[in-house]
Amino acid sequence: MKGSHLVSVLQGKEKQCYLTGRTNILHKHHIYAGKNRSVSDKFGFWVWLIPDLHNMSNNGVHFNKELDTRIKQDCQRQFESDGNSRQYFMNLIGRNYL
Numbered sequence: 001m002k003g004s005h006l007v008s009v010l011q012g013k014e015k016q017c018y019l020t021g022r023t024n025i026l027h028k029h030h031i032y033a034g035k036n037r038s039v040s041d042k043f044g045f046w047v048w049l050i051p052d053l054h055n056m057s058n059n060g061v062h063f064n065k066e067l068d069t070r071i072k073q074d075c076q077r078q079f080e081s082d083g084n085s086r087q088y089f090m091n092l093i094g095r096n097y098l
């Protein structure tokens with residue numbers, strides 16, 4: 001780990017929807033929620049999403065299990081390819097999504 005992230009692991013400083021690329025009216029989604037929310041904040045495990053793909057429609061990540069899993073996997077994969085071990089990820093989040 002190279003210090004805590006104030007930027008998104010998946011998007012860096014880019015402020016656009018992770019799924020559509022839209023740049024206005026965005027929600028910040030914590031990828032691993034609940035008790036992992038503060039860890040997600042600290043380590044940059046979050047993405048920008050348009051409201052419909054966040055929690056304002058049934059297609060949103062909060063209601064669409066498949067999409068939720070995909071983003072959780074994308075984030076873990078990126079975190080690991082940034083040089084962090086799987087064990088470290090599991091220590092932070094409590095499980096392995098890959």
Ligand SMILES: [Zn+2]
Nearest residue numbers: 028029030054
């Ligand atoms: Zn969310």
